[in-house]
Amino acid sequence: MRPFTYERVDSATAAIAAFGAGAVGAASERQYLAGGTTLIDLMKLDVMRPQTVIDINALDRTALGRVETNDQGLRLGALAHMSEVADHPVIKRDYPMIAQSLELAASPQIRNMATLGGNVLQRTRCPYFRDVSYAECNKRIPGSGCAALDGFNRSHAVLGVSDACIATYPGDFGQALIALDAMVELRGRNGDRKLPFGALHRPPGGNPEIETALLPGEIITGFAIAAAPWLRRSLYLKIRDRQSYEFALASAAIALDMGKNQIVQEVRIALGGVASVPWRARSAERALQGRRLNEQTARAAADTAFADANPHEHNLFKVGLGKRTLVRALLQAATMEL
Numbered sequence: 518m519r520p521f522t523y524e525r526v527d528s529a530t531a532a533i534a535a536f537g538a539g540a541v542g543a544a545s546e547r548q549y550l551a552g553g554t555t556l557i558d559l560m561k562l563d564v565m566r567p568q569t570v571i572d573i574n575a576l577d578r579t580a581l582g583r584v585e586t587n588d589q590g591l592r593l594g595a596l597a598h599m600s601e602v603a604d605h606p607v608i609k610r611d612y613p614m615i616a617q618s619l620e621l622a623a624s625p626q627i628r629n630m631a632t633l634g635g636n637v638l639q640r641t642r643c644p645y646f647r648d649v650s651y652a653e654c655n656k657r658i659p660g661s662g663c664a665a666l667d668g669f670n671r672s673h674a675v676l677g678v679s680d681a682c683i684a685t686y687p688g689d690f691g692q693a694l695i696a697l698d699a700m701v702e703l704r705g706r707n708g709d710r711k712l713p714f715g716a717l718h719r720p721p722g723g724n725p726e727i728e729t730a731l732l733p734g735e736i737i738t739g740f741a742i743a744a745a746p747w748l749r750r751s752l753y754l755k756i757r758d759r760q761s762y763e764f765a766l767a768s769a770a771i772a773l774d775m776g777k778n779q780i781v782q783e784v785r786i787a788l789g790g791v792a793s794v795p796w797r798a799r800s801a802e803r804a805l806q807g808r809r810l811n812e813q814t815a816r817a818a819a820d821t822a823f824a825d826a827n828p829h830e831h832n833l834f835k836v837g838l839g840k841r842t843l844v845r846a847l848l849q850a851a852t853m854e855l
């Protein structure tokens with residue numbers, strides 16, 4: 518591990534001042550430290566090489582650490598830990614998709630350390646990205662090529678990929694946030710702003726090294742989800758190589774508002790494990806809106822969701838698996854007892 522300077526700050530203002538100007542996001546010479554389960558991991562692997570690490574954990578005494586629920590909805594502070602939110606009784610009851618997306622992630626030890634803000638900014642598990650002995654990785658070294666295109670690409674994405682990068686967005690919680698139209702709250706050098714969560718991550722295009730819309734030094738302070746009739750009938754289904762401590766091969770986040778006779782009033786669908794960014798399946802939502810939800814209509818919606826899939830040599834199975842995951846999640850959501 519390379520030498521670095523450690524700074525601990527006790528306010529967002531001090532954190533932003535310590536960060537200063539400079540490059541944005543993962544390429545920056547300065548990085549905020551929350552739980553450290555992504556950052557320190559990638560520093561040890563020599564993938565991320567910050568010169569200064571700014572510890573923001575003392576900010577959890579402010580609104581950044583709080584979980585607030587009321588009639589208007591839910592606000593989650595960015596420094597709240599994954600385990601605390603997954604175990605919160607109101608979130609388990611009223612926002613099951615959120616609790617499940619966190620509970621099914623990583624391990625109990627990691628969930629106790631890891632924060633929500635760090636979770637949404639976790640980086641791909643592409644083996645060619647995480648191993649610096651590979652010279653070709655456009656995300657790590659812009660313009661160097663992509664070893665995964667002709668390499669072993671079983672874990673890679675089939676949706677939202679480009680000729681420059683086919684890496685999968687590995688997180689689970691991000692699927693719940695994008696499905697529920699969450700807003701992400703940010704604080705930076707020019708003050709506070711809010712962004713739809715769906716606008717936070719950038720698909721790779723020709724610049725896979727640029728992963729988010731964050732400005733230099735911007736801190737995620739929290740996430741807000743407005744109350745809605747589809748929240749209680751919601752779930753997160755995750756399919757993986759083993760039943761715990763593993764990233765998704767395919768996942769589906771579903772929220773449903775059902776009318777009489779299984780007619781879909783409103784549905785929200787997001788897909789994980791198969792895409793380059795948290796992925797909202799809007800075409801599948803449109804295919805179900807106002808229709809009776811059954812196996813036939815669920816399958817038709819799943820076909821729509823993967824109509825633009827672009828698989829490579831070893832990940833073709835993800836198209837079929839992703840569709841089956843979505844069908845199963847939709848039918849499970851339809852029969853949930855409230």
Ligand SMILES: Cc1cc2nc3c(=O)[nH]c(=O)nc-3n(C[C@H](O)[C@H](O)[C@H](O)COP(=O)(O)OP(=O)(O)OC[C@H]3O[C@@H](n4cnc5c(N)ncnc54)[C@H](O)[C@@H]3O)c2cc1C
Nearest residue numbers: 549551552553554555556622623632634635636688689737
């Ligand atoms: C073995 C293992 C298995 C895992 N399995 C899963 C899984 O199945 N599903 C899943 O979803 N995740 C999984 N993870 C990822 C894990 O959930 C993330 O590493 C964790 O959530 C990151 O949070 P953190 O607080 O530790 O972030 P850190 O490592 O502290 O930070 C990550 C990045 O975000 C930046 N950052 C952190 N907080 C903020 C903020 N508030 N504002 C601006 N920037 C910020 C940091 O500068 C850094 O660049 C796994 C991780 C490991 C190590």
Ligand code: SF4
Nearest residue numbers: 643654655663682683
């Ligand atoms: S898929 Fe993306 S992260 Fe993986 S080697 Fe290619 S450019 Fe790098």
